[in-house]
Amino acid sequence: MSGALWDITALAVDAAVADTAMAARARTALPQAQETALAPGDPLPTAPAGGRVLHIKAHKGRFLRPCPATRHYRCCGYQIIHIGENCPMDCSYCILRAYFRDKTLTAFANTGAMFAELAETFGRDISRPFRVGTGQFADSLALEPITGHTRELLGFLADYDNVTLELKSKTADLTWMAANPRPDRVLPAWSLNAPAIVAGQERDTAALETRLAAARTCAAAGFRVCLHFDPICFFAGWEREYAAIIDMIFDYLSPADIAYMSLGSFRCLPELPGRLTAEGRELPDYMLGEFAVGADGKKRLLRPLRVRQFRFMVAHLAGHGFSRGLYFCMESDEVWRAVFGHTPRELGGLAAYLLDCARNPGG
Template identity: 60%
Template sequence: MTKLPSHLRKIGQVFVDESMTGTPIARRVRERLAEGGRADIPWTVIPPDQDRVVFDQGDTQAIYLKEYKGRFLRFCPGTRAYHCCGYRIIHIGENCPMACSYCILQAYFQDRVLKVWANQDDLFRELADGFGADRNTRYRVGTGEFTDSLALEHLTGYSRDLVHFLEDYDNVVLELKSKVVDLSWMDGTTRTDRVLPAWSLNAPFINEHEEFGVSTLTQRLEAARTCAEAGFKVCLHFDPIIRFDGWRDGYAEIIDRIFDYVKPEQIAYMSLGSFRCMPQLNPIIEDKFPETTYIYNEFVPGLDGKARLLRPLRVEQFRFMVDRLRAHGMEEQLYFCMESTEVWKEVFGYAPKDFGGLGKRLMGRGFGDIGILSKI
């Protein structure tokens, strides 16, 4: 019997669209729940005329294997007011089984239903039409925008399926961004040059007090080392960077620890982003995480409608982290997620336009051929 990972042990119900009951995803989820000793979890088939489910059973979570009828490939929901990294989203599902106090998904999806798009044939058909239309157009894509790329991998095998499907597309590089460790997607993979395993990192204090149900920082760094040793370039993300008492020591510690596991040349890129939130997120944090205090820092409204830490305070943290990372040999791997030209210049001394645009740089780093012009 294969025990379920700790972050999946609150699942107590499965819903499945009637049209999806015979899909590989549905069969796999049922089999793996049974293998994990949870064959007793009730399954409810959703009729064709019902578009959503309502589930409210305290701390218990539900999985909804749904026939998704929207677009699977979409643009990152950035704003022109700040520099966006320009990657594309492969939309595979919504919501997350972990509980991080700062997570914006709490405001997007105010329920405990983990949605998985089970109609993979439709997904692969759309991707084939998009990626295959012009093999000279390159795509840097990821699945970790509206869900965690690997949180449900133990049950669904979704990333493994996607990695294998994309092996035929030289013009696509896939980033798998997560806060848990599940490397089962690596089985049988031959294209180490087209997958970017990625993990979010934070100061140890934030990991211990604001992230729940996730893998430890050590586990994530060990996984990054495993992938790097197997030939993959890895990505690391500090987003959100949070201001708290002792933040300098905390972020210095985790930055220094990174290079005990991977070398700068094994890192494709690393993002830095300050905590920012929509107005409706604050009351959710106050209610669900009453001991959290960082939301009472000095914030101002941003041009995207989200509250941001006061600019001098953001710049202070950014400078500290960039200086520390530069001391370890990092430079072109670093970028800001959703920051202004002015902040770029204050911290880095240059702006994205000075090196041809952020999307172009990250495309080159993702494909490992810096300097090649790419359509983005």
Template identity: 60%
Template sequence: MNVSSSATPGKRELPAYLRSIKRVYVDHAVENSPMAQRVRTRLPHVPWTVLEPGQNLDGLISGSGDSLYLKEYKGTFLRFCPGTRYYRCCGYRIIHIGENCPLKCSYCILQAYFQDPVLKVWANQEDLWRELDMAFGHDPNKRFRVGTGEYTDSLVLEPLTGYSRDLVAFLKDYDNVCLELKSKVVNLSWMDAVTRTDRVLPAWSLNAPYVASHEELGQSASLEERLAAAKTCVENGFRVCLHFDPIIRFEGWQQGYTDIIDMIFDYVRPEDIAYMSLGSFRCMPELKTVIERDFPASTFIYDEFIPGIDGKQRLLRSLRVEQFRHMVNLLRSKGMDRQLYFCMESDTVWKDVFGYTVKDLGGLSQHLLARAFG
């Protein structure tokens, strides 16, 4: 594949958001794992602390988010998306490889999900491979649409861990699995490990330029850089996915989202996009407190929100529908249609904006599974 050596881990200086890591903690059981050895090579001057069996991080860490923890994970790696029965979920499966993200996005739900800011990576990969083999190899005719970008950014730690590269290499033997790698950074070092470009979907989160500049404050790639990376992937035989979630209201939002939608098609064509999600900002009530404390310049949380039936704060439906219609009409004018879907919305919103519901697609999960496998 046409990937420059500069995209390969270890061939260039670490991104700024990883150079802030000041200490690494590692469970004794995975101290000599390939993952730990790799990270140690790439952070040679950072102090390491080995945790003995039964020891945890209590009393060892600060709240600054400058620590990396290589953990022997004892939980389930392959999970269902944490959706709710009250709204339509896309139904993809999560490959759980770690938690937290060093990027500083004001709206990030992970700030309310997790109790501490420590970057966690599950270093017992042999346990992961065994679990995935049991799930994917049991019935080769059952197809899976999976991703790693739910509890962390899929690529943000790639220069240290090479986790995505390991994963795509492992999945080469499972034709029934399509892997999505969703990110706000640009790292294509995993690409030369891919043997089937139709089974990996590189994906980037996008937003209006105002939101990207005012609410994404932690060295995310620029919108142009993300789209240029998507173009590179397309040129190397991949289809890509794009995600607008969360869509946020601000003064001039109509023009802002028009601008980014116009920008997309300067880089890729509609047929290059496997699917694109649209989701309005929504959050657990406690996230508002975190945003007020850590991002005092952010004002979008003071918009017209009400409690949804899932307990999350949601923008008034009329305001959500207004934004969705604006974006869907623009995207349809560019040649997009059945690639578009809503993340966690009701049938009423689907009908109001698209003119049909997920039932007309044969169910959202099945529809996107068909889109993923092309």
């Protein structure tokens, strides 16, 4: 590690966005980084001192896109505002490991184009509510101290009462609060996991206590938060570990502080374990579970074992008085029925249900 923020030792800025506010903020935040101005077609520089490159560039495709879900399982209808790609944290289970093959971080600085596209969509019918987020191809807040992306976005969204923005992170960054957004239109969200998984399988993430303390700060400021248990891992002692983190949640938050919470069992592209071992990392125990290849081509824990995980989590959360807003990320109707006794259809559709949870605290 170079000692630089997120080990970013090189800042590569495309000529097209060199004069943007984001590029200027990045230069200020990374005074030691070696800056390279990139003309079209130029290769990315190699980061000095074994660090990583932050590439500030323009995004040419659509900014608002649906979650890359498979039709074989129930998706929550999350819509992604595409602010950048890749994550400076390093979690053994992360799907981004399969999506992106190097450490380069990318932030899209052409926010003018992004806001124009979003304005057209969100402004077309302001009675139509949207639930959107930025934490799919990147951590929502990891680069916020450098790019100020979320603060810009929140400034734009101040004019769109119909949009609820979820900010999903494993950091404890709260600098976005400086944008002073409406507390009922922003859902700060944290990914949580068993303490043993956080300790052994996550690198450079904030401690669980730090994440939950940040969540408590948000709750105190009037925000409701979202929590995500994804992936829930299956390993010796998993119940004790997940019980511990669930108990810890309610040391910091009350059930009413939580808008919704997702549960997702570990699943991965079949090549992920090989990718890990190719990096010289030992395969974690949780990747040695009994997996079957699901209809989406991903390896998933055998269904009865997933149901066992989910029943345990749901029961333990219910013991703390939390049940409304609990849902599965990418699960089948069979699993919904086995654990909850109903399917998303009976909730009026998962996307609609979560919109309701997001916008109506009382339910």
